[in-house]
Amino acid sequence: MPRSRHVTSCAFFALSVGLAWPAAAQIGATPPPSPRPSGPVEELTGPDIVVTGSLIRGTPEDAAIPVDVISSEELSKQGTPSAVDLLKNLPTSSGVIGDANQFDSRSQGNEGVASVNLRGLGPQRTLVLLNGKRLVPIGGGIPIVDINLIPSGAIGRVEVLKDGAAATYGSDAIAGVVNFITRTDQKGFLASGDYRYIRGSTGDYTANLSFGHNGGALHFLASVGYQHRSELRTTDRDFTIQPYANNPQGGYTGGGNPGNFGFAGSANFVRDLGCEALGGFRSQAGSTTDRCFNNYGQFGNLVEPEDRIQAYVETSIQLTDTLKFSASALYGNSSTRITTSPTYLPTLPPSVNAASGGAGLFVIPTYAPALRDYCSLYGAASGCITAGGVPLAPAIAFPVLFRPALLGGNPLFRGRNGDDRGSAYSKRVSDEMRFTADLSYDVTPDLNLTGSFTYSEYYRESEGTDTFGDLLQNALAGFGGANCAYATPQSRAGLSSAQLAALAGTNGCTFFNPFSTAVAANGVSGTANPNYAGTRNPAGYNLTPGAGLINDLATFDNFFRTTNTRYDTRLLVGDLVLSGKTGLRLPGGDLSFAVGTQYRKNDYSVLYNNDSNIAVNPCPGSPLNPAATCTQQTGALGFLGTNANLKTSNDIKAVFAELQLPVFDRLNVQLAARYEDYGGRVGSTFNPQGRIRLQVTDWLALRGGAGTTFRGPPAQQLSGNLTALQIIGTSFRAVDINGNPNLSPEKATTYSAGLLLHSGGFSASLDYYRYKLKGPIEGEPIQGMVTALFGASGTANCGNPTFAALQARFTFTGSGCGIANVQRLRTQNINSANVTTSGLDLQAAYRFGLGAANLEFGGNGTYVIEYKTRDITVEGVVVQPAFDGVGLLNYQTTAYPIPQIKGTAYVQGAVGGHSLRVQYNYIDGYTDQRGAAIFGANTGALAGASVTAGKTIKPFTTFDATYRLVLRGTGSAITLSALNIFDKAPPFARLDQNYDPFTASPLGFTAKVGISQKF
DSSP states (O other): OOHHHHHHHHHHHHHHHHHHHHHHHHTTSOOOSOOOOOOSSOOOOOTTOOOTTOOSTTOOTTSSSOEEEEEHHHHHHTTOOOHHHHHHHOTTBOSOOOSOOTTSTTTTTOTTOOOOOBTTSOGGGEEEEETTEEOOOOSSSSOOOOGGGSOGGGEEEEEEEOSOOHHHHOTTOSSEEEEEEEOSOOOEEEEEEEEEEETTSOOEEEEEEEEEEEETTEEEEEEEEEEEEOOEEGGGSGGGSOOTTTOTTSSEESSBSSOEEEETTOOOEEEOTTTGGGTOEEOOTTSSOOOEEEEOGGGSEEEOOEEEEEEEEEEEEEOSSSEEEEEEEEEEEEEEEEEEOSSOOOOSOOOTTSTTOOSSSEEEOTTOHHHHHHHHHHGGGGTOOEETTEESSOEEEOTTSBOSOSTTOOTTTTTGGGOOSOOEEEEEEEEEEEEEEEEEEEEETTEEEEEEEEEEEEEEEEEEEEEBHHHHHHHHTTOBSTTOTTOSHHHHTTOOHHHHHHHTTOTTOBOOOOSGGGOOBOTTTOOBOTTOHHHHOOTTSOOSTTSSSSOOHHHHHHHEEEEEEEEEEEEEEEEEEEEEEEEEEETTEEEEEEEEEEEEEEEEEEEEOGGGBTTTOOSTTTTTOTTOOOSSOOOSBSSSOOBOOEEEEEEEEEEEEEEEEEEETTEEEEEEEEEEEOOTTTOEEEEEEEEEEEEOSSSEEEEEEEEEEEEOOOHHHHSOEEEEEEEETTEEEEEEEEOOTTOOOEEEEEEEEEEEEEETTEEEEEEEEEEEEESOEEEOOHHHHHHHHHTTTTOTTTTOGGGHHHHTTEEEOTTOSSGGGEEEEEEEEEEOOOEEEEEEEEEEEEEEEETTEEEEEEEEEEEEEEEEEOOEEETTEEEEOOEEOTTBOOTTSSSOOBOSEEEEEEEEEEETTEEEEEEEEEEOOEEOOOOTTTSSSBOSSSSSOBOOTTSEEOOEEEEEEEEEEEETTTTEEEEEEEESTTOOOOOOOSSTTSSOTTTOOSOOSEEEEEEEEEO
16 A cells, blocks of 8 residues: 555544544533434434435425435344445346446446446446535546445435436436435444355355444544455356356357467368367367367356455534534445456467567467477377478467466466465455545524535555566567576577577576466366376476476466556545525525535546556567567557556536525425536536425325536546457457547436325325436447447458448457457447436335234335437447337446336334344346347357347346344344345346346345344
């Protein structure tokens, strides 16, 4: 952790002590008034209450604003779900980042992070607040707020505003607002913890300790929490590794290890003949290719191991009768990793700076001991061109049809952290700090002036693993290793082929064996390789590691690199708000208002280590020759791409106003407007909004509203680069998503209308919403670009002049244009096509007494009517025709998965200290929208066959039950939960892990026990 992180952590500790000191002095003072109630959907009223969506104190929750309130008590009756579980079950949220999902560009790099995605419009369009104040977003591809680092042990309720709210809060509140609000009524200590049993895992557990004090002029709350999430491997669930015939996209690749090799001077191109012995499989006879197919999915995780701590402290002190000071401090730390394929495809071919490089291929020369042994072992069937058993032609490997390691695992990682598979893994570490200070002055009993300051920072360190192609090629030619005297092109200058052959493997130089003969056993199954050179002991060859047949760690470590990226985002917010009553009365009551100004400063920086810094390694040949040149600066890494350091900031100034007009006793109107100035090219925006509530009868009310909202382009999408791993054809390829300095702001108009019913113990609400989003900032649709160029045939528009610019976005192997030959795809962020979405939110509950028991039936759900996107054009070609994404997977499009119906229904009862809740969770089925290129096409490994399974993704339905016992008079509570009681597996989807991580859960049945104690 850099020095600044330590300084900030020390500052947090000092502030915590400073805030805690007056609390200790005030214990035993006069207790505050009784705390106000909280619940799942309740009216919260009072002079000091600020409901999410309004800046005016005392605004009731059942006003014109469509806000759902979820109390901590309600969450405890549900077994205190984790942030990810809560968000995935939230009907208004679709496409949740939180579970391991390394194969979708929107989740890559976000391991350990959880997000809210209201309306499925993207998590970057949901504003997340803590006590009504902004939290800084993370760095990386999508600027989202990390819900995991919010102090769960201090939260009293969560408020979800289901409408655009830029007029009140400014940029980012397009889809709505989620406001986490800490407890204000705690007295004394509260300790809690829970353990969750998960089959195949060591389980998840949490612990929280908090202390609250309310007395006289002082309020104080401090909380510290720890959460652990245990690793769950893909091999721990039956559904994640499917036969190739079921799902060719289920973690399979035709470019693995064992790989596929050809020979110079011959059209013969065959798989490594050790394929089957190591657990791969060959194309069926009669198929279009003869390749070795490997499964990389078995080396990944469904759940990554995560450890998090959160520390939070807040205090408010009534300095005088009219002056109040409040402050808070938050620190969170998250540590996790990505567990992935042992190595990635080396998609960048070696340059002329590498030995035997420059032909667009990887080359194993005829003198390499590994090639000679391989040809001798397999003979003519191998495709080798030999004379007297000696190869006459070198072996060649296409960059997308082999990799340094796969089925045998990565020798550098095997056995580390208890992983015997040899999976590669890279750390993800996050630190978040946040400080707030408010000074509130009651100008009059009805008028308040508050000045607020918020500073937050999110630091994230992210690693990756990749290959330097030129160093790999050197090792194939016998010039590998960190101490090779002939590694550089200058050291080999003027040497003949015979001289190079004589020097290879000498003077500190070593060989790398790319064939299956170098692999001792399958890393997952442990099955021994009968043709492993170390067992077989071929005559005439030195079996010393590095000598050509058995690979040594030093050689591997020299070309296999660890990248490091450090993101730092900072947010400074200053507010000045005057609010209260105007002194004017309308027939329905006092006219209230709020006016204010805000200043925000956003800072963003990203730093790359030398391996991934394009300024240090601009070309494939840079690691061997610092003066190397290249037509296009691609960097030296074979797959993940190379990027430039970036540091940027912007200042935003805003003025805003709000009015509450109680026109009549039964008619309330809320008007708000905000002007924000971003400066420079982005410019300014004016966003008005109006809401209305009419109490028609004692049991029926109507509400509605309309407004506009705005979101400026984030710094990380204006410049820089992100490399994603995406399926093109039947294998993963590198996709570069480049920043675009020409991005314009995105804008939206939102509408809502609803009715509220309340009669006796029955309450319900039904709301209609509609969003019209103009120019959303998104990455270009990958699947659309692929389909437009290649079609179902795989070469449909190759060479077509109309598609020439689109074709130029792809980099191909020497075989030329074709979906099977794609090495890399270049995309960028764009102002994408307009989106219109609408739907209905329903919420209902019926509460009644039965003897000594209290019973409740209820439910809530969302029905999406439409999610329409217009045509998207790239390089003059329509790559994504207009479509309605409702009920679709929307894989590799500009939309997230959008199930049409999502909801929960429950029944719960309480008697004495006992409560029981049974809940039914429903996520509607949806369709994989991909066409003949995926469904109905020859898959490459099957002879003329097609795979159509998985087109329809079935509904995901689960039942949960939670029993809670409160031991009255002791302060103790025990909670027992059975989640997904019937052990329902997630619905099958034609994705890498055979399910949709954005929507469903891979855990199956779990059991949870929780204990809390007040003292």
